[in-house]
Amino acid sequence: MAISRQVWKLLERRNAELGPRGEPTRALTHWRYTRDEEGIVWLIFDRAGESANTLSEAVIAELYMVLEDLRGLNAKALVIRSAKKGGFAAGADIRDFRGIRDPAEVQKRIQRAHEIIDRLAALAMPTIAVIHGHCLGGGLELALACKYRIAVSGASFGFPEVLLGLHPGLGGTFRLTSLIDPVEAMRMMLTGRTVHTRKAKALGLVDEIVEERQVRQAVHAAVAGGLKRGTGGWKAGVFGLGPARRMAAGRMRAEAEKNAPKNHYPAPYRLIELWEEHGGDSRAMQRAEIRSFSELLVGETAQNLIRVFFLRERLRTLAKGESGIRRVHVVGAGTMGGDIAAWCAARGLRVTLTDLDPKAIARAIGRASEFFDKRLYSRGERRDALDRLMPDFDGAGVEKADLVIEAVAERAEVKRRVYESIAPRMKPDAILATNTSSIPLETLREGLPFAERFVGLHFFNPVTRMELIEIVAHDSAGEETLRRARAFCGDISRLPAPVKSAPGFLVNRALTPYLVEAFVMFDEGVPKEVIDRAARDFGMPMGPIELADRVGLDICLEVARMLKERLAEPMPEIPAWLVHKVEAGETGRKAGRGFYVYDEKGEPRKEKPADAGKAETPHADTDMADRLILPMLNTLVRCLREGVVADDEIADAAMIFGTGFAPFRGGPFCYARSRGPDEIVARLRQLEEKHGPRFAPDEGWERLTG
Ligand code: NAD
Numbered sequence: 001m002a003i004s005r006q007v008w009k010l011l012e013r014r015n016a017e018l019g020p021r022g023e024p025t026r027a028l029t030h031w032r033y034t035r036d037e038e039g040i041v042w043l044i045f046d047r048a049g050e051s052a053n054t055l056s057e058a059v060i061a062e063l064y065m066v067l068e069d070l071r072g073l074n075a076k077a078l079v080i081r082s083a084k085k086g087g088f089a090a091g092a093d094i095r096d097f098r099g100i101r102d103p104a105e106v107q108k109r110i111q112r113a114h115e116i117i118d119r120l121a122a123l124a125m126p127t128i129a130v131i132h133g134h135c136l137g138g139g140l141e142l143a144l145a146c147k148y149r150i151a152v153s154g155a156s157f158g159f160p161e162v163l164l165g166l167h168p169g170l171g172g173t174f175r176l177t178s179l180i181d182p183v184e185a186m187r188m189m190l191t192g193r194t195v196h197t198r199k200a201k202a203l204g205l206v207d208e209i210v211e212e213r214q215v216r217q218a219v220h221a222a223v224a225g226g227l228k229r230g231t232g233g234w235k236a237g238v239f240g241l242g243p244a245r246r247m248a249a250g251r252m253r254a255e256a257e258k259n260a261p262k263n264h265y266p267a268p269y270r271l272i273e274l275w276e277e278h279g280g281d282s283r284a285m286q287r288a289e290i291r292s293f294s295e296l297l298v299g300e301t302a303q304n305l306i307r308v309f310f311l312r313e314r315l316r317t318l319a320k321g322e323s324g325i326r327r328v329h330v331v332g333a334g335t336m337g338g339d340i341a342a343w344c345a346a347r348g349l350r351v352t353l354t355d356l357d358p359k360a361i362a363r364a365i366g367r368a369s370e371f372f373d374k375r376l377y378s379r380g381e382r383r384d385a386l387d388r389l390m391p392d393f394d395g396a397g398v399e400k401a402d403l404v405i406e407a408v409a410e411r412a413e414v415k416r417r418v419y420e421s422i423a424p425r426m427k428p429d430a431i432l433a434t435n436t437s438s439i440p441l442e443t444l445r446e447g448l449p450f451a452e453r454f455v456g457l458h459f460f461n462p463v464t465r466m467e468l469i470e471i472v473a474h475d476s477a478g479e480e481t482l483r484r485a486r487a488f489c490g491d492i493s494r495l496p497a498p499v500k501s502a503p504g505f506l507v508n509r510a511l512t513p514y515l516v517e518a519f520v521m522f523d524e525g526v527p528k529e530v531i532d533r534a535a536r537d538f539g540m541p542m543g544p545i546e547l548a549d550r551v552g553l554d555i556c557l558e559v560a561r562m563l564k565e566r567l568a569e570p571m572p573e574i575p576a577w578l579v580h581k582v583e584a585g586e587t588g589r590k591a592g593r594g595f596y597v598y599d600e601k602g603e604p605r606k607e608k609p610a611d612a613g614k615a616e617t618p619h620a621d622t623d624m625a626d627r628l629i630l631p632m633l634n635t636l637v638r639c640l641r642e643g644v645v646a647d648d649e650i651a652d653a654a655m656i657f658g659t660g661f662a663p664f665r666g667g668p669f670c671y672a673r674s675r676g677p678d679e680i681v682a683r684l685r686q687l688e689e690k691h692g693p694r695f696a697p698d699e700g701w702e703r704l705t706g
Pocket of ligand 1: 332333334335354355360406408409410411418436437458459460551
């Protein structure tokens with residue numbers, strides 16, 4: 001969205017090439033327009049070579065050409081529409097933001113983009129954005145620069161910039177806060193949440209909602225001055241006053257603190273400051289917006305979050321293609337199987353769900369119904385999803401399924417027995433997948449008549465929230481099976497991370513040393529709250545102790561034992577009290593008691609880490625974070641060296657989307673690179689000396705340091 005000097009020069013040259021009546025002499029690439037018999041210019045946004053509209057440097061530069069052309073067209077009004085099926089515009093082209101480091105250069109380029117959007121806003125004629133589908137970020141800023149916004153039913157609006165460590169940068173901050181209730185405007189920008197048509201109308205963000213067939217009529221009404229403008233902005237007057245803004249800003253800061261600490265996520269705080277200082281003064285706010293946006297964009301957090309955006313894109317690309325999977329049969333209706341079935345049904349697949357225990361099926365269907373009620377938008381969608389999810393008490397669904405997912409107890413002999421009974425009944429091209437979290441696939445595929453169609457689809461808990469699925473290969477897996485398994489992830493809006501079958505695969509193997517180190521610290525007498533705080537301060541979404549409770553201490557114990565048994569690398573002893581805890585049924589959140597005690601909502605009761613638990617030395621928290629995080633990094637380096645994962649980007653993506661690893665750090669490898677691999681190796685050596693061989697740096701670090 002920023003305009004570089006080079007493009008600007010091209011524009012100037014093109015202007016010199018305009019015909020005598022200002023008509024274009026060169027074709028536009030991303031826009032086209034026609035003037036109808038009533039003098040209304042219909043400007044169609046149709047980004048070349050892309051399925052969705054995004055605002056790039058070139059797109060905005062061409063908009064400048066259009067605005068120049070408009071002078072010679074004797075237009076009565078300008079209407080902007082999108083030619084893309086999915087919506088008006090998905091936002092700025094993030095590719096323009098990548099790797100930028102010089103704030104002054106960014107500022108200059110953003111400034112020019114503002115000049116073009118200001119030109120649109122300053123047109124004397126009626127300007128009307130007709131919006132269908134998504135209207136996000138830069139797209140919404142473009143629409144806000146028009147005098148009217150007409151929404152086609154089903155459109156949605158939002159400013160997701162905050163999720164990239166930014167705030168709106170093309171006029172959104174001052175245009176939205178002066179158009180609608182500024183507190184609502186700030187909420188939209190601070191949360192990144194989208195609002196749907198009706199809410200947008202109530203807010204005054206759009207002036208009219210119409211069906212597609214009524215667009216022309218609504219446009220004519222707007223041109224004739226007969227369209228009632230939204231009135232959401234009356235509160236702008238109240239918040240024009242400094243003291244009112246200061247009070248509201250204080251509340252916003254307190255709210256932001258709950259989700260995003262300032263030192264890790266500066267954007268929300270910069271946005272609040274921007275409005276607090278300049279709200280009501282559009283010019284001043286615009287200048288401040290440009291400055292603040294430019295500084296944020298070159299900062300570590302935004303650049304890392306932009307990296308995460310592209311990591312997601314990379315995994316999405318792996319999930320492209322046709323899976324050929326329409327019907328899914330899930331065996332095992334427990335925690336995982338039940339939720340996998342519900343998720344697949346919500347995403348449009350026909351699902352049969354079976355279990356040895358009919359009560360487990362009933363419970364899973366009940367849970368699915370609650371999930372559909374919460375997450376699906378319309379009553380029709382909820383009914384359809386429930387219709388697609390079929391309880392299957394005798395397991396007959398296996399015969400019609402294109403994919404069978406096994407999620408029964410974590411015991412090889414149990415799983416193999418299930419395969420023996422279902423394999424002969426499966427369709428000849430159907431895939432058999434296991435959700436095992438630890439058993440090598442080479443063990444499970446033994447005796448299968450079609451090992452090439454066997455694969456690991458390792459979902460993460462909770463299935464409805466964790467986006468990642470590890471696609472686990474093994475020595476006999478067919479390429480086509482792996483490809484279809486990845487494409488299946490695309491079908492159900494999940495991200496595939498291809499990994500090799502190895503103990504713990506990638507994510508659990510890297511997570512286990514982190515959890516076990518937390519147990520060792522607890523053993524040393526460090527209060528659990530203090531351990532969790534050290535990890536959260538580093539940026540993890542929850543501490544290792546709370547995470548272990550969530551995963552289930554029984555499962556953690558099983559995985560830790562398995563890894564200790566099968567891997568040559570040194571691991572700490574598993575504390576005896578952990579075994580006793582599990583034997584006593586204190587298996588974590590699901591049992592209401594693990595390390596923490598849980599209330600009926602599943603929230604841990606935490607004691608304030610009183611000063612007794614506070615770090616004894618000023619560096620103790622950093623020390624603790626290193627003890628927790630560096631073994632995880634060390635394991636990932638080892639996995640990369642052993643070929644468990646193909647490259648560090650996939651490893652970073654897997655840890656972010658599978659465990660929530662601090663996204664603002666860009667992933668474990670990105671963090672290691674920014675801190676310096678040499679410095680990490682030196683630190684691991686120090687820890688090795690102090691705490692033992694489990695910290696010995698892996699030889700794979702050489703590849704990163706070299
Ligand atoms: P669970 O104990 O909650 O559910 C297992 C279900 O399988 C039970 O309802 C049981 O009745 C059923 N079952 C057992 N034998 C069966 C058979 N022969 N035929 C049909 N049903 C049978 O277990 P879970 O936590 O859902 O784990 C299932 C699988 O998913 C395991 O392989 C586990 O390692 C893996 N996994 C678990 C998690 C997790 O966090 N719980 C995460 C990823 C993967």
